[in-house]
Amino acid sequence: MSSTHKPSQNNKSTKAGENSSGMTRRAFLGRSAMTAAATAGATTVSLAVISPKAEAGWWDVFEPATPHTPVSIAPYYTAITVGTGYGSSVTALRLGEAGIDTLMIEMGQLWDQLASDGKVHCNMINADARSMWFKDRTEAPVSNILGLPLVDRNIDRYPGVLDTLSYDNMKVYLGRGVGGGSLVNGGMAVVPKRAFFEEILPDVGADDMYDRWYPLAQSMLHVNSVTDEVYESDYYQFSRMAETCAHKAGFQTSDVPNVYDFDYMAEEIAGNVEPSATANEVIYGNNHGKQSLDKNYIPQAIGTGNVTLRTMTRVASITQGANGVYTLQLETINVAGDIVERLSVQCRYLFLGAGTMGTTELLMRARETGALPALSDEIGQGWGNNGNFMVSIANPLWKLTGAKQSGMPVRGIDNWDDPEAQVFAEIAPFPAGIETYTSLFLAITNNPERGYMTYDATADNVRLHWGPDQSQPSFDAAKKVFDRYNKANYCHYRRGLFEGNQPYADFFTYHPLGGCLLGKATDLYGRLKGYDNLYTVDGSLIPGNVGVNPFLTITALAERNIHKILREDF
Ligand code: FAE
Numbered sequence: 001m002s003s004t005h006k007p008s009q010n011n012k013s014t015k016a017g018e019n020s021s022g023m024t025r026r027a028f029l030g031r032s033a034m035t036a037a038a039t040a041g042a043t044t045v046s047l048a049v050i051s052p053k054a055e056a057g058w059w060d061v062f063e064p065a066t067p068h069t070p071v072s073i074a075p076y077y078t079a080i081t082v083g084t085g086y087g088s089s090v091t092a093l094r095l096g097e098a099g100i101d102t103l104m105i106e107m108g109q110l111w112d113q114l115a116s117d118g119k120v121h122c123n124m125i126n127a128d129a130r131s132m133w134f135k136d137r138t139e140a141p142v143s144n145i146l147g148l149p150l151v152d153r154n155i156d157r158y159p160g161v162l163d164t165l166s167y168d169n170m171k172v173y174l175g176r177g178v179g180g181g182s183l184v185n186g187g188m189a190v191v192p193k194r195a196f197f198e199e200i201l202p203d204v205g206a207d208d209m210y211d212r213w214y215p216l217a218q219s220m221l222h223v224n225s226v227t228d229e230v231y232e233s234d235y236y237q238f239s240r241m242a243e244t245c246a247h248k249a250g251f252q253t254s255d256v257p258n259v260y261d262f263d264y265m266a267e268e269i270a271g272n273v274e275p276s277a278t279a280n281e282v283i284y285g286n287n288h289g290k291q292s293l294d295k296n297y298i299p300q301a302i303g304t305g306n307v308t309l310r311t312m313t314r315v316a317s318i319t320q321g322a323n324g325v326y327t328l329q330l331e332t333i334n335v336a337g338d339i340v341e342r343l344s345v346q347c348r349y350l351f352l353g354a355g356t357m358g359t360t361e362l363l364m365r366a367r368e369t370g371a372l373p374a375l376s377d378e379i380g381q382g383w384g385n386n387g388n389f390m391v392s393i394a395n396p397l398w399k400l401t402g403a404k405q406s407g408m409p410v411r412g413i414d415n416w417d418d419p420e421a422q423v424f425a426e427i428a429p430f431p432a433g434i435e436t437y438t439s440l441f442l443a444i445t446n447n448p449e450r451g452y453m454t455y456d457a458t459a460d461n462v463r464l465h466w467g468p469d470q471s472q473p474s475f476d477a478a479k480k481v482f483d484r485y486n487k488a489n490y491c492h493y494r495r496g497l498f499e500g501n502q503p504y505a506d507f508f509t510y511h512p513l514g515g516c517l518l519g520k521a522t523d524l525y526g527r528l529k530g531y532d533n534l535y536t537v538d539g540s541l542i543p544g545n546v547g548v549n550p551f552l553t554i555t556a557l558a559e560r561n562i563h564k565i566l567r568e569d570f
Contacts, residue, residue, distance in 0.1 A: 061116075062115070062116055062117060062128055062129075063115060063116040064115045064116075064128070064129045064130050064156075064158055065113035065114060065115050065120075066113075066335055067109035067110070067113075067159060067311065067312055067335055068109065068110055068113070068311060068312075070310050070311050070312050070313055070332055071308065071309070071310060073103060073308060073310050073343075073345055074103075074308075074345075075344075075345060075346060076325075076345070076346045076347065077101050077102060077103040077308070077345065077346075077347045078100050078101050078102065078347065078348055078349060079095050079100050079101070079102040079103075079347055079348070079349040079350070079351065080102065080103045080104075080105060080326075080328065080345065080347040080349075080350055080351065081095075081102065081103070081104045081105070081351040081352075081353050081537070082105055082315045082328075082350075082351070082352050082353055082354045082358070082359070082362065083104075083105070083106060083107075083180060083352075083353040083354040083355060083358060083359075083538065084104050084106040084177075084178045084179060084180055084293065084298060084309070084353075085175070085179070085180025085181055085182065085293070085353055085354075085355055085538055085539075085554075086180065086181070086182065086293065086297075086353075086538065086539075086551050086554040086555045086558060087351075087353035087536075087537030087538035087539070087541075087554055087555075087557075087558040088104060088180075088351065088353030088354075088537060088538065089104075089179075089180075089293045089297035089298050089301065089353075090220075090297060090537070090555055090558035090559050090562060091351045091353060091535075091537045091558055091562050092104050092297070092298070092301040092307050093297050093298075093300050093301040093304070093307075094559070094562045094563070094566060095301075095306070095307070095351075095562070095566070096301045096302075096304030096305075096306040096307040097304055098566050098570070099306060100306060100349075100570065101306050101308075102301075102306060102307045102308070103307075103308050103309075103310060103345065103347070104298075104301070104307060104308070104309045104310065105310050105313050105315055105328070105330065105345075106177070106178050106180075106309065106310070106311050106312075106313065107176065107312070107313060107314040107315075107333075108133070108159060108161070108175075108176035108177035108178065108180075108311070108312070109159050109177050109178070109311055109312055110177070110178040110294070110309070110311050111161060111177050111178065111179070111183060111285060111294065112294070115130060119287050120285065120287055121161065121281060121284055121285030121286065121287050122284050122285075123279060123280040123281045123284065124140065124280045124281070124282065124283060124284060124407075124431065125280045125431075125433060127140075127153060127155065127284055128155055128156075129155050129156040129157070129158035129160060130158065130160050130161060130284065130285070131155060131160050131161065131162060131284040132155060132158075132160040132161075132162055132163070132164075133159060133160050133161070133162065133163035133176045134157045134158070134159065134160070134337050135155065135157065135160070135164075136154060136155065136157060137152055137153065137154050137155060138151075138152045138153055138155055139152065139162075139164050139171075140152055140283070141173070141283075141390065141498075141505065141508060141510075142390075142392075142430065142440070142497050142498065143497070143498065143499055144496055144497050144498070145432050145436065145497075146436065146496055147495075147496035147501075148496075157336070157337065158335065159176065159177075159312065159333070159335060159337070160176070160284070161175060161176055161177050161183050161184055161284055161285045162174070162175065162176070162184045162283055162284055163175070163176045164508075165357055165464075167463060167464040167465075167466065168464075168465070168466065169466045169467060169468050169470070169471075169507060170385065170451070170464060170466040170507060170508065170509065171507060171508040171509075172357055172464070172508070172509055172512045173283075173508060173509070173510050174355060174357065174512075178293075178294050178298060178309065178311060179292045179293040179294040179298065180293065180355060181355070181551065182259075182290075182292035182293040182294075182551070183285050183292050183293075183294070184282075184283050184284065184285060185510070185549075185551065186258075186282060186283075186407070186408060186409055186428075186549075187258040187259040187260045187290050187291075187408055188256050188257070188258055188408075188409060188426065188548075188549040189217075189218065189221060189223040189257050189258060189259050189549070189551065189552045190256060190257065190548035190549050190552060191210075191214050191218075191548070191552060191553075192546050192547045192548045192553060193416060193547060193548075194206055194210060196416070196446075196546075196547040197209065197210075197546070197547075197553075200542075200543050200545065200546065200547075201518065201519075201542075201543070203519055203524055204518065204519075204524060204557070204560075208560065209556060209557075209560065212560075213556035213557070213559045213560045214552065214556045216556070216559050217552050217555035217556040217559060218257075218552065220296055220297060220555070220559075221259050221291055221296060221552070221555060222259055222261065222291040222296065223257045223258070223259055223552070224257065224258065224259075224261065224262055225255050225257045225258070225262070225410070226255070226258070226262050226265075226410040227262050227263075227266065229266055230262050230265050230266050230269065230406075231410065233269050234269075234402055234404045235265075235269060235278050235402075235404050235405060235406040236405075236406060236410065237400065237401060237402030237404075237405075238401035238402055238405050238427070238429055238430070238439065239409070239410060239411050239427045239429075241395070241399055241400065241401055241439070242401075242411075242427040242439045242441075243411050243427065245399070245439075245485060245488070245489040245491065246413045246485060248488045248489055249484050249485045249487070249488035249489065250484070250488070251413045251414070251415055251481070251484075251485070252413070252414045252415070253411050253412060253413055253414060253427075254411070254412055254414040255410065255411065256409055256410050256411055256412050256426055258408050258409075258410060259290060259291040259292075260277055260286070260289050260290045260291070260408045261289050261290075261291065264276075264288065264289040265277055265278065265289060265406065265408070268288075268289070273288065274287065274288055275288075276288040276289045276290070276407075277289055277290070277406045277407045277408045278404070278406050278407075280407060280431045280433070281407060282407035282408070286407075310330075312332055312333055312334075313330050313331065313332045313333075314330065314331045314332075314333070315328050315329070315330060315354070315362060316328075316329045316330065316331050317329045317362075317365060317366065317369075317371060318350065318362060318366050318371060318372065319366075319371045319372070320371075320372060320531065320534075324348070324532060324533065325346050325347070325348060326346060326347050326348075326350045326533075326534070327344055327345075327346050328344060328345050328346070328347070328350075329342070329344050330342065330343050330344060330345060348533055349533045349535075349569070349570075350533065350534050350535070351535045351536075351537050352516075352534075352535065352536050352537065352538070353536075353537040353538040353558075354538065355512075355538055355539060355540070356383070356512040356513055356514065356515055356538065356539040356540040357462075357464075357512055357515075359515070359516055359536055359538055359540045360379065360380060360383075360453055360462060360515030360516055360540050361453075361455075361461060361462045363375055363379045363516060363521075363528070363536075364379055364380050364453060364454075364455040364462050365455060365460065365462075367379060367455075368455040368457065369457075372530070372531060372534075374529075374530030374531065375521075375528060375529070375530045375531070376520070376521045376528070376529045376530060378516075378517060378520040378521040378529075379515065379516055379521045380452055380453040380454065380455075380462070380515055381450070381452050381514075381515070381517070381520070381521075382450055382452075382514040382515065382517045382520065382543050382544055383450060383451040383452060383453060383464060383466075383512065383513070383514040383515050383544060384447070384449070384450050384451070384512075384513050384514050384543070384544020384545045385447070385451075385466070385471075385509035385511065385512065385513075385544075386444055386509065386510075386511030386512075386513055386544070386545050386546060386549075386550060387443075387444050387445035387446055387447035387473075387474050387545050387547075388442065388443070388444060388445075388474070388506075388508070388509040388510060388511055389442075389443045389444075389445055389471065389474040389475065389478045389504060389505070389506050390428075390440065390441065390442055390443070390498070390504060390505040390506075391425070391440070391441045391443060391478055391482050391493070391503065391504045392430075392438055392439070392440055392441075392493070392494040392495075392497045392498070392503050392504070393438065393439040393440075393441070393482065393485070393486065393491050393492070393493060393494055393503075394437060394438060394491060394492050394493065394494035395437045395438065395439055395489075395491055396437075396489075396490045396491065397437060399437070399489070399491075400435055400437070401430070401435065401436065401437065401438065401439060402435065403432075403433060403434050403435050404431075405429040405430065405431040406429060406431075407429055407431060408429075409426045409427055409428050409429065409442070410427075411426070411427050412424055412425055412426040412427060413425040413427070413441070413481065413485075415481050416446075416547060420477075420480060421476075421477040421478075421480035421481050422445060422446035422477055422547075423443050423444070423445050423446075423477050423478055423480075423481045424443070424444045424445075424547065424548060425441040425442070425443040425444075425478070425481060426441065426442045426443075426444075426549075427439070427440075427441060428440040428441060428442045438494050438497070439491075440497075441482075442510075443474070443477075443478045443481070444511075444545075444547060444548060444549070445473065445474040445477045445478060446473075446477065446545065446547065447470075447471065447473045447474045447477075447545060448473065448545075449467075449470040449471070449472075449473060450514065450544050451464055451465050451466035451467075451470065452464075452465050453465070453515055471506035471507075474506055475504070475506060478504065511539075511549065511550050512539065513539050513540070513542040513543070513544050513545065513546065513550060514539075514540060514542060514543055514544040515540040516528075516536045516540035516541060517540075517541060517542075517543050518541040518542070518543070518557070521536070522535070522536055522541065525560075525561045525564045525565060526541055526557075526561045526565075527565070527569075533569065535561070535565065537558050537561065537562070538554060538558075539554050541554075541557060542554065542557070
């Protein structure tokens with residue numbers, strides 16, 4: 001087995017990185033403060049908080065928690081971060097540590113309250129209102145089981161944790177809430193191959209990234225690898241079986257590190273703790289085990305005493321006054337999605353971390369409406385889906401994947417060094433609760449195609465332009481790999497899982513990247529061209545494809561950039 005995507009060391013330890021790492025006392029205090037601050041002034045408290053029930057009976061009417069009432073904010077902060085995903089969370093922590101008063105603004109809720117079933121998040125099998133951001137129905141990426149539309153269900157509209165944005169030929173999945181995508185993602189924390197990193201970001205010093213910023217990001221996010229004990233359990237039968245098939249077809253596989261705590265998973269499997277990854281929890285949030293940003297960076301940021309968090313509040317627009325001060329128009333919503341307050345706030349330094357789609361939209365709106373007309377024409381360009389391509393394979397009856405499957409992938413087929421078929425295909429779970437004779441792969445391919453965004457003034461939003469043929473390179477590369485895989489293992493492609501009844505899904509992405517590229521729309525540290533003290537800090541900086549799952553790179557780049565900015569711009 002190769003370990004090409006494995007970090008240089010297993011970062012299970014909480015060894016201090018630069019400044020701080022691990023769950024420190026300050027982070028603990030920050031987490032308490034985060035909750036206390038969010039609850040302060042709450043006008044309604046859900047029944048679930050007063051009287052949490054360990055398990056709800058069929059006779060109980062399910063009630064999601066009422067989101068915390070947002071805290072009051074001052075009219076001015078030295079710095080503001082928009083969003084609370086990886087880029088913003090890193091930035092807020094480092095600003096807070098430097099003693100700079102900072103406001104974090106997040107349109108979603110703080111996910112720390114129990115609903116009437118005694119849980120914060122719902123699982124994938126019994127999804128409810130908590131699953132989706134104001135939708136009437138869930139939109140699971142795998143919508144059918146063996147041809148039957150058994151997965152999705154009608155739900156009440158609610159500020160849930162997973163959102164989808166639909167464009168022509170492409171649907172983008174996103175996390176909503178304090179922690180952004182870290183709340184819903186599969187936790188895979190992968191360092192890109194250095195040669196590919198140097199190809200896509202040739203002007204970002206790779207030595208610095210690989211020696212300093214990736215290790216810091218790994219340490220802060222508690223990246224670890226599956227233990228042999230856990231991997232040998234029933235919950236990874238699906239992965240062991242696919243790995244054996246991959247080897248039989250002559251492919252290498254590699255370890256896929258994760259921020260899910262595999263010691264916790266071992267305790268789940270032993271029946272000693274409340275299960276999460278082994279109980280079908282992932283895309284709608286994990287109740288335990290996963291190091292999402294609300295467990296590390298964000299509480300540490302608030303723990304500095306300099307960072308304030310405002311939830312349920314969307315940044316609608318940005319302007320700049322003659323004195324260089326930025327003004328943000330804000331809209332605060334209630335649980336029904338109604339705007340209950342419009343207010344504005346000002347700052348000297350503005351960091352945009354609203355994610356690839358959110359940041360690009362805010363900047364395009366500002367440029368196209370004339371609010372920030374000097375922003376670069378590059379904004380909106382260079383969008384990519386990280387080559388995402390899902391494949392479903394039908395196994396012969398003697399190749400069992402198991403009814404029990406952990407939600408966290410831990411191994412991948414690594415064919416990246418084959419120029420004819422550059423594919424890194426993670427062995428994904430398909431936790432249906434029954435034997436499905438099906439293997440699923442989330443392939444990341446080297447698709448050079450790029451889309452672009454335009455601002456629609458009538459709808460006041462952006463449109464993504466991604467043509468029907470732009471996923472073809474992903475198809476071609478994945479087909480080469482899985483044709484060979486199937487042939488060696490008596491497998492074939494499985495239809496009936498995805499929308500459109502193809503054995504693959506090229507119409508959605510979990511990994512939108514680009515739109516505000518480093519070195520094009522910004523300088524090499526995320527400073528937006530045309531304006532002082534205005535920065536992009538998230539996935540929109542990355543040019544469309546990073547060859548592996550992106551959040552570790554977003555985190556490491558944000559660490560690198562804010563380090564420079566704090567020294568030179570403040
Ligand atoms: P992101 O995490 O998207 O955070 C942006 C935040 O800004 C969100 O909380 C938004 O609600 C908020 N926001 C947006 N607009 C506004 C506004 N106007 N006002 C206020 N707030 C706003 O940004 N990546 C991996 O590396 N490994 C994985 O295993 C993995 N699995 C995934 C699985 C799923 C289902 C999904 C959806 C994504 C997955 N990803 C994974 C992708 C990863 O989560 C994503 O690249 C990062 O979260 C992006 O980080 P950003 O800092 O760019």
